[in-house]
Amino acid sequence: EQKYRIALYDYGVKYNIERELQKRGCEVVTIPALTPPEEVVGRFDGVMLSNGPGDPAENVEIIANLKKLLESNIPIFGICLGNQLLSIAAEATTFKLKYGHRSHNQPALMVGTNRAVITSQNHGYAVDTATLDPEWEPYFVNLNDGTSEGIRHKSKPFFSVQFHPEASGGPVDTEFLFDQFIQNIEKCKR
16 A cells, blocks of 8 residues: 655656655656646655756756745655755755765765764765755765755755665665655655
8 A cells, every 4th residue: 555645856767766665655656857846736745856967057947846846845855966956946056076976885974963874976066055045954964075965944844865865875874764754744744
């Protein structure tokens, strides 16, 4: 039995994201990158923003759609490019890294805790957390170079990470993020 219906925006999706959600009892519907928010809000219980290639700032139409999505209270979880797009929609900026993060053993610290996780990464851009709106806060930080590895909204059910929790880094250090997404959905359903 499938408990929740998830809209998975496809920006270059890895299918292990879908599998991780299905393992947690979700029906996952992969939707095109430019699907307007009106076709999502009210029809799904949560939204996944997938990974993908390229300069996030070039995705102007996607970012405009995400800004509208942020006006709703639908739980959102972004991964990699999804993290960067969500950050830009939340008024932050991104920058090109001198050396991209491309490996399976990148350490990241959960901000405000002593919890470090081993992550899998493949990106060339990072979010400038100094430009985040005060409603948002850093979620994870890269322990090698101090760059952002994720953000979360202080009061709404929105969060995203730069690394790949579906990619078995650690090998299961960050799978809990999928559980957190489901918990956000459950809270919104109450």
